[in-house]
Structures are given as C-alpha cells and as structure tokens.
Amino acid sequence: MTTIINKISLQKRDKAVNWHPYTQMKTANNTIPIVKGKGIYLYDEEGNKYMDVVSSWWVTLHGHAHPYIAQRVFEQLNTLEQVIFAGFTHEPAVELSERLLKLLPSDQEKVFYSDNGSTAVEVALKMCIQYAHNQGKKKTKILAFKNAYHGDTFGAMSVSGKSYWTQPFESMLFEVIFIDTPNPENLKQLQAQITALADEVACFIYEPLVQGAAGMLMYRAEDLNSLMKICREQGILMIQDEVFTGFGRTGKFFAANHLTEQPDIMCFSKGLTGGTMPMGITTCSNGIYSAFLSDDHHKTLFHGHSFTANPLACAAALASMELLLQKDTQMNINRITQQNSVFVKTLSGHPQVENARHIGTILAFDFKTVQGTSYFNEIGKKLYNEFLQRGIIMRPLGNVLYLVPPYCISAEELDFVYQNIIEVLDQFK
Numbered sequence: 001m002t003t004i005i006n007k008i009s010l011q012k013r014d015k016a017v018n019w020h021p022y023t024q025m026k027t028a029n030n031t032i033p034i035v036k037g038k039g040i041y042l043y044d045e046e047g048n049k050y051m052d053v054v055s056s057w058w059v060t061l062h063g064h065a066h067p068y069i070a071q072r073v074f075e076q077l078n079t080l081e082q083v084i085f086a087g088f089t090h091e092p093a094v095e096l097s098e099r100l101l102k103l104l105p106s107d108q109e110k111v112f113y114s115d116n117g118s119t120a121v122e123v124a125l126k127m128c129i130q131y132a133h134n135q136g137k138k139k140t141k142i143l144a145f146k147n148a149y150h151g152d153t154f155g156a157m158s159v160s161g162k163s164y165w166t167q168p169f170e171s172m173l174f175e176v177i178f179i180d181t182p183n184p185e186n187l188k189q190l191q192a193q194i195t196a197l198a199d200e201v202a203c204f205i206y207e208p209l210v211q212g213a214a215g216m217l218m219y220r221a222e223d224l225n226s227l228m229k230i231c232r233e234q235g236i237l238m239i240q241d242e243v244f245t246g247f248g249r250t251g252k253f254f255a256a257n258h259l260t261e262q263p264d265i266m267c268f269s270k271g272l273t274g275g276t277m278p279m280g281i282t283t284c285s286n287g288i289y290s291a292f293l294s295d296d297h298h299k300t301l302f303h304g305h306s307f308t309a310n311p312l313a314c315a316a317a318l319a320s321m322e323l324l325l326q327k328d329t330q331m332n333i334n335r336i337t338q339q340n341s342v343f344v345k346t347l348s349g350h351p352q353v354e355n356a357r358h359i360g361t362i363l364a365f366d367f368k369t370v371q372g373t374s375y376f377n378e379i380g381k382k383l384y385n386e387f388l389q390r391g392i393i394m395r396p397l398g399n400v401l402y403l404v405p406p407y408c409i410s411a412e413e414l415d416f417v418y419q420n421i422i423e424v425l426d427q428f429k
C-alpha cells in the first residue's frame with residue numbers, strides 16, 4: 001500500500017517540477033519511478049521489472065549498476081574526484097587515452113575530452129573549421145547526410161537532417177550541404193557532387209553504417225569506403241560520429257573496424273563509460289593537431305568544459321573498456337549478432353514487417369502502417385505501451401521498432417523478447 005502511494009506521489013512530484021526530454025508533457029504517459037537497476041532489468045517500487053532492451057537510450061553496455069564499474073568509480077571518488085584539465089592531468093585520463101587510441105584506426109593520435117555526444121560533435125566541427133582557418137583557407141561549408149542525427153546543441157543540430165526537431169531553429173543553423181546515403185546506384189553521382197564542392201567544403205560528417213535516431217537506417221560499408229576515398233582525394237576532412245556505433249554495437253569494437261578507409265576525426269560518447277557517466281571524446285589525427293601548434297595564440301583550440309576529462313568518468317570508461325575486452329563479453333556480442341541474424345529472417349516473413357535489418361547487436365524493422373514511416377506515427381506510442389505491459393522497454397522511433405540490448409542479455413532473455421515481438425505483431429495480422 002505504502003509503495004503505491006509512494007509511486008503516485010513521486011509521479012506527482014515529478015510532474016510538478018520536471019520537464020522531460022523529447023516529451024510532449026501535455027499528453028505523455030505518467031513517468032515510471034525506477035528505484036533500482038541490475039543487469040538488463042530496471043525495477044519500480046512495486047518490484048515490477050522491465051527488460052531494458054534499449055540500453056537506456058543506447059548507453060548501457062554491461063547492464064545496470066555493474067559492480068565492477070561501481071567499485072572502480074568508488075575508488076576514484078575517494079582518491080581524486082575532479083581536477084581542472086587545463087594545466088593539470090591525471091592517471092585515468094592518460095590511461096584511457098592510451099588504451100582508446102590503441103583500439104582505434106592508426107591515424108587517430110590525440111584525444112580531446114568533453115561531456116556528451118553533442119559536445120564531442122561540436123569539438124569535431126570546430127577542429128575542422130579552425131583547421132582551415134589556421135592555414136588561412138576559407139573552407140566553411142560542411143557535408144552531411146540527409147536524415148543524419150548528431151545531437152541537439154546548435155552546431156550538432158545544423159549538421160543533423162532537417163526535421164520537426166530542428167524546425168523552430170532553422171534560420172539560426174549554419175550552412176550544410178546534405179547528400180543521400182550511398183548505395184550502388186547513386187554512388188557515381190555522389191562522388192561527382194562531392195568533387196564539385198571540394199574547394200569550399202571543410203569536412204564531411206557521418207554516422208558510419210547506421211543512422212540511429214533517423215530510425216536505424218543502415219547502409220553498406222563498401223559504399224561508405226568509396227565516399228571516404230573521394231573525400232580523402234579531395235582534401236575534405238572526415239568526421240566519423242561513432243557516438244552510437246562505438247564500443248561493440250555493430251558487432252565489432254567500432255564501425256571503423258568494418259571499413260578500410262580511415263577518418264580524420266572520430267566522436268564517442270554513449271557506451272564510452274558503459275552507460276554510467278556522461279562523457280564525450282573527440283579524437284583526431286596528428287595532421288589536424290599539428291595545425292593548431294603555433295607561437296601565435298590565435299591558433300589555439302579555445303574550447304573546454306568545466307568537467308573536461310573528469311576522473312570519475314575516466315575511471316568508469318576504463319572499467320567499461322576492460323569489461324568490453326573480456327572474452328565473455330566478446331562471445332556475448334557474437335552470440336547476439338548470430339541470434340539477430342536468424343531472427344531477421346523470421347521477421348522478414350511477417351506480413352506486418354517491412355525492411356527487417358540488423359548489424360551486430362542492433363536489430364530494427366518497420367512496422368507496416370497506412371501512415372507510412374514517420375517519427376510521429378501514432379502506432380509508436382501504442383506499441384511502446386503494449387511492450388511495457390509485457391515488461392519490455394522498447395521505444396519505437398515512430399513505426400520503427402528496434403532492439404539495442406546490453407551485451408549481458410542471455411540467449412533465453414533475447415529469445416523471450418523476440419517471442420513477444422512476434423506475439424505483438426500477430427495481434428495486427
């Protein structure tokens with residue numbers, strides 16, 4: 001009884017004071033107060049458990065409240081919780097940079113810390129624009145993909161595809177040239193388009209292989225390689241936004257591991273700390289870094305955040321990386337990938353399903369509706385509630401349903417989710 005009262009009171013208190021992200025507060029469901037997380041489960045006050053197969057907005061890699069990460073953060077908290085990163089350094093930041101760079105394509109040689117995926121993108125864009133500026137070149141245009149999503153700050157919004165999300169700010173966003181994602185049919189035309197623009201373009205920013213927020217749209221590594229090759233030849237810097245795809249999501253450590261071409265700059269966040277602490281990283285090549293080395297102060301990268309390279313977040317990232325590299329975790333990622341590849345075939349035969357697809361631990365499909373594919377498709381909310389009642393947290397992007405589970409999900413648990421998907425789909429047959 002008391003727990004129910006607590007729940008209602010927490011919902012009420014929440015509604016009185018909190019404004020939630022990406023939420024129309026007028027029509028939103030009541031928020032669900034969560035009191036505990038363990039592994040792939042979140043628990044509410046009444047002891048109901050929910051399978052978090054969206055990894056709490058794509059961040060949780062090893063499950064909730066992982067004891068090893070908790071322990072490492074606790075130790076760090078008792079040693080050094082924060083230090084200004086201008087003029088000072090610390091072991092966790094140095095070690096994290098060393099370890100991360102070892103896992104990245106060989107060109108990546110320097111690490112710049114910030115707070116989240118959007119800021120990692122802002123830093124990357126500023127690096128590219130100032131790279132040209134520092135060399136006295138006027139290259140200020142940026143290339144990006146239609147349907148891209150790179151974050152919600154102004155620079156990140158500018159390079160994200162035009163949508164309802166960015167519409168109120170349209171007049172204040174800087175100039176970006178949007179191109180289609182590549183496929184064997186349009187590749188030649190895209191290459192010509194890029195070549196024609198090369199003189200003015202500072203950089204090309206892209207989500208490699210999967211456009212997450214746009215609805216888990218996937219495209220081929222060989223086609224991206226071809227575009228990257230042209231950019232390289234034309235002197236256009238490449239920003240590979242691995243905020244979502246990094247740290248095992250695509251079945252390999254990074255999307256970069258599916259590619260033969262190398263970017264100049266890379267962005268990371270989301271899974272970076274295993275989903276425990278906010279942190280963003282922008283890495284770059286020595287070529288970029290060198291363009292900022294000068295006796296002229298004007299050539300400095302004037303960017304930083306209060307919590308740049310926060311030791312606690314670094315400790316969490318190091319612990320998460322250790323877990324990621326363990327054989328068991330790698331076996332889990334391979335197993336999830338394998339299970340997904342089988343389930344995609346099952347889904348493809350279902351009359352309610354279109355375009356079933358997967359890469360590594362990411363699985364997605366379009367729910368067939370008369371309204372067509374859109375973020376505001378009403379069916380999304382219905383499906384969200386239906387899965388929630390079954391104790392599964394799925395957060396459809398409109399009529400696109402997807403799974404992005406923590407890697408600790410067992411074969412049985414994943415099968416249970418698959419089975420529920422089929423049951424829900426069958427209701428609409």
Ligand SMILES: *Cc1c(COP(=O)(O)O)cnc(C)c1O
Pocket residue numbers: 116117118119121149150151152207212213241242243244245269270
């Ligand atoms: C989520 C996301 C971002 C933004 O990250 P935040 O931490 O939410 O600011 C940037 N790029 C990609 C590809 C993302 O998926």
